[in-house]
Amino acid sequence: MKRILVIGGNGQLGHCLQKLAPKYHDLYDFNFTGSSVLDITDYKQVDLVFAEYQPDFVINASAYTAVDLAETEVENAFAVNAEGVGNLASVCKDNNAILIHVSTDYVFDGETNLNYAEDDFTNPIGVYGTSKRKGEELALDNNPETVILRTSWLYSEFNKNFVKTMLHLFEVKDQLGIVGDQFGQPTNANDLAEAIMDIIDSGKKVFGIYHFSNYPETTWFDFANKIKEFSGSEIKLKSITTEEFPTPAKRPKRSTMSLDKIENDYNIEPKHWEKSLRDCIEILKLTNA
Numbered sequence: 562m563k564r565i566l567v568i569g570g571n572g573q574l575g576h577c578l579q580k581l582a583p584k585y586h587d588l589y590d591f592n593f594t595g596s597s598v599l600d601i602t603d604y605k606q607v608d609l610v611f612a613e614y615q616p617d618f619v620i621n622a623s624a625y626t627a628v629d630l631a632e633t634e635v636e637n638a639f640a641v642n643a644e645g646v647g648n649l650a651s652v653c654k655d656n657n658a659i660l661i662h663v664s665t666d667y668v669f670d671g672e673t674n675l676n677y678a679e680d681d682f683t684n685p686i687g688v689y690g691t692s693k694r695k696g697e698e699l700a701l702d703n704n705p706e707t708v709i710l711r712t713s714w715l716y717s718e719f720n721k722n723f724v725k726t727m728l729h730l731f732e733v734k735d736q737l738g739i740v741g742d743q744f745g746q747p748t749n750a751n752d753l754a755e756a757i758m759d760i761i762d763s764g765k766k767v768f769g770i771y772h773f774s775n776y777p778e779t780t781w782f783d784f785a786n787k788i789k790e791f792s793g794s795e796i797k798l799k800s801i802t803t804e805e806f807p808t809p810a811k812r813p814k815r816s817t818m819s820l821d822k823i824e825n826d827y828n829i830e831p832k833h834w835e836k837s838l839r840d841c842i843e844i845l846k847l848t849n850a
């Protein structure tokens with residue numbers, strides 16, 4: 562049986578992979594690690610854990626994801642998102658394991674009206690995006706047999722994310738201002754987990770950078786409006802500009818990504834974000850999370 566090591570098993574994507582794993586129990590033996598078992602910034606520890614688990618595939622669901630905090634915690638962000646990823650790629654190469662790594666739309670500056678293709682120029686405008694771009698570079702330099710999935714605006718029933726933040730704010734506020742001039746593609750992390758398993762299960766040895774998200778594009782304001790509609794909230798939402806919602810980190814104005822390459826190479830079809838959002842809100846209603 563092939564072995565899959567999931568790093569960052571306690572994170573949002575990690576939980577989605579844990580939820581999906583039973584579907585594959587006849588085919589793959591999964592091991593999930595959190596940062597207390599495996600800190601990817603510690604090369605020796607990575608080496609030891611690989612020797613113990615001997616994975617055929619490694620899914621890196623770990624990252625430093627605090628976009629605003631990264632502006633001041635620069636060293637931490639680079640240690641996890643860049644050097645840590647470099648460690649994983651090197652040890653994967655030494656052990657003949659295939660690395661599936663996850664990156665972000667925030668590697669782009671967002672100054673375009675087109676959908677970004679995988680080989681388009683990256684120019685991150687914040688520390689988080691810059692550290693993630695460095696991670697992409699180190700991953701491919703250290704091990705060209707890596708699949709990098711760039712995704713965007715992840716949410717799910719697990720951990721902290723925009724959907725859960727909105728649902729909480731809808732409970733405690735009468736009205737909210739939401740940025741209406743930043744465009745992107747919200748993505749249910751459960752769909753990303755499925756895409757990762759589809760890639761592994763395809764048996765294909767096709768590597769490099771791929772974009773994966775739900776589609777089509779929307780704004781944070783329109784996204785929040787759908788969260789309101791699907792949850793049945795009465796909150797009053799107002800579209801505001803980026804300037805009216807100052808944050809420590811700059812965010813791209815339009816980081817929408819083309820999804821053609823993953824469809825062509827891996828036959829993975831994108832899902833509409835409204836359908837995936839509805840699924841998530843139904844789960845949250847049922848579990849009262």
Ligand SMILES: NC(=O)C1=CN([C@@H]2O[C@H](COP(=O)(O)OP(=O)(O)OC[C@H]3O[C@@H](n4cnc5c(N)ncnc54)[C@H](OP(=O)(O)O)[C@@H]3O)[C@@H](O)[C@H]2O)C=CC1
Nearest residue numbers: 569571572573574595596600601623624626665712714715
């Ligand atoms: N969230 C989003 O909106 C988006 C995320 N992405 C990318 O998707 C991936 C998954 O994100 P998501 O699930 O939301 O992230 P989370 O923030 O939910 O989880 C990240 C996990 O990384 C682990 N981690 C942090 N530092 C280390 C370390 N030094 N060694 C090992 N593990 C560590 C943490 O483990 P522990 O809890 O055990 O400490 C945490 O559970 C990331 O690569 C992220 O950059 C891309 C686009 C959008």
Ligand SMILES: Cc1cn([C@H]2C[C@H](O)[C@@H](COP(=O)(O)OP(=O)(O)O[C@H]3O[C@@H](C)C(=O)[C@@H](O)[C@H]3O)O2)c(=O)[nH]c1=O
Nearest residue numbers: 626628665666667713714715723738739740781806812
């Ligand atoms: C809470 C809140 C946020 N906003 C805005 C701020 C920001 O522009 C936008 C989203 O805010 P958040 O801080 O939740 O999202 P942010 O942390 O920027 O999300 C990003 O996370 C990283 C990890 C990624 O890789 C990206 O793809 C993206 O998902 O919503 C409002 O306008 N009003 C509000 O009340």
